[in-house]
Amino acid sequence: MAAIRIENLCKGFGSLEVLKGIDLDIADGEFVCFLGPSGCGKSTLLRSIAGLENLDGGSIRLGERDITDLPSAKRDIAMVFQNYALYPHMNVRKNLSFGLALNGMKRDEIDRRVTNAAEVLRITELLNRKPRQLSGGQRQRVAIGRAIVREPKLFLLDEPLSNLDAGLRVTMRVELAALHERLAVTMIYVTHDQVEAMTLSDRVVVLDKGKVSQFGTPLELFYRPANLFVAGFIGSPRMNFVNANVADECETGLRLAGGGLARELSLDTLSPAPIGRDCPVTLGIRPNKLELTSPDEAHLAGNVRLVERLGTESHVHISLEGGGDLTAVVRGTHPVSTRERVHIRIPSEHCHLFDADGKAIERPLDAETRALINQEEGRGPRGPVLEERHA
């Protein structure tokens, strides 16, 4: 096991800068996801850690060792590829033992590791089959097994579940979490699926255009997004954004008006907000926090474009009168219908606030959420509280 420290990592392809000064500290035994949209550089970052890309700058340390210039084979890592990368002409046993045998490992030790990995992954009965004879889930297990037999300090997983169907993905997600618990080894997992990232990770790195947009626990990303990108990227349906202006400011909060707002809205801030009167801001609010209400209580009004009924809840897509769109999540039996005029209240306690540069202005959280985030932050990898583990 080992912690990993990445400092000012840069990588480009020709004139295209893909990674622009990445700094990360990943704790020993932690499960970290690299999350971001296509082209954000998450796979390149993973491949850089694996030593499959030549860096333009920066350094990578694994434990006490600087592995920046080490060849992949000497980094003490293992990688699981998106398309499994199993050798199609070798059976499962050979796929697992191929690398070990060529590194001069003794037959007994190879057999022990292969048997052990096969038992852990429940693929013992498949050892004599070729990859072609396996289902997607079985192939994925073999690919993970090939990583396990190396007994590496760091596991790198590049979208390992993206080729599986939805049901199998859920099953494999649970198995991966259990495997991490069992192996107690540092794992880095690349995905563009936020559900995978939120459910599997101790912490998530959100990448945007080659930069770390935010690095935090899943709940922290959801409840305390550092900027507009993270706020819009995490959560489904995505957060709604409404433009407004600062009408008034004081030590403990702001009063917002104008923009898309029909009525003034007062918001508390944790500390004096670094913005003055008339400054433009963006309000962010999760769809499930919006309330359809009467005209005299409403901050916004609009017409319903579409209602998606999902049973327990309904997604209401609204075109605002002042321009722009909103999505509200209401209870499944709410009688709202298409083309209906609706009035929307924004509960100020659930609002996120962003300055003109898209940076979050810190707001107080309710006690329950704060306690939950603190509890998650206090936890180390695989559950136990950090202080307890180091005690």
Place this chain on the structure above:
Amino acid sequence: MDMAYAGTQTGAARRKRASVRRHIAPYLFISPWILGFLFFTLGPLLFSLTMSFFDWPVVGERTFVGLDNYRSMFTEDPQFWESLWITVKFAAIYVPFNIVMSFFLALMLHHVTFASGFFRTAFYLPSVISGVALVTIWSWIYSREYGLLNFMLSLVGIDGPNWLGDPNLAIVAIIIASLWGLGGTMLILLTGLKAIPKELYEAATISGVPGWAQMLFITLPMLGPMLIFTFITSIISAFQQLTIALLLTKGGPLGSTYFFAMYVYDNAFKYFDMGYAAAGSWVMFVIVLALSLVVMRWSAAWVYYEGEIRQADGERNA
């Protein structure tokens, strides 16, 4: 007749006609190819098989002689064995050289990033040059007095030999000239190399598998079907070697480049013994077929075909 019954019968007849149309339509679509195959491939093939059982002069009466052409070829015609032996010698050298050189060229081009298109075209170009043009170029290269090859050798103080006049060197000269057209084989192998997923190599690199082992245990097995295909096509082209030998050496000197195809050609168009030439063609066909079957049988144990179905019973679910 009852109206309802009549209607049912009409409906059944219509369905039958539609069914017939549905079954015939595909064959109509491929009929141009089928007709071409029947008249220009299968027809001549069977016709030549028939010819091989006849004494078939171009002009004059044809006489059925049964297996007599084959018997006299195997027992009374030393030229048959000599030409066959020269062809086997040629194939034994040409085929492995063709494949090994094509493989390494393909490997080089696969890794070359600078001007790869130019190099690919340059290496493939000789394959599209007509046989006659190729022979003209090589007869100039091999010329004893004015040839490029001997000129180059003279620059390093070597008195170049008579490449096409020496019975020992003439076959070497033909092998080299034939290898000049290895671009086709190279292109097939290059396509095969490009089809190997790069993740296989990356996974091996991370696992610490050295380069030579990646070549031996990943590249070669993954390229197996292509290698076998080029192996068989090389054997076929070696046994069909005619143009270069016919134009460059005319089978000489002293019959040292008198290939089997030339032997068949001479029997047909020099001695006008069509039946005997047809028998020779069929002997060549059987030899090539037998060799191809042996290669395929031998390769089955170690060549992996992605399309093979080796489905295990009932254990497909995760």
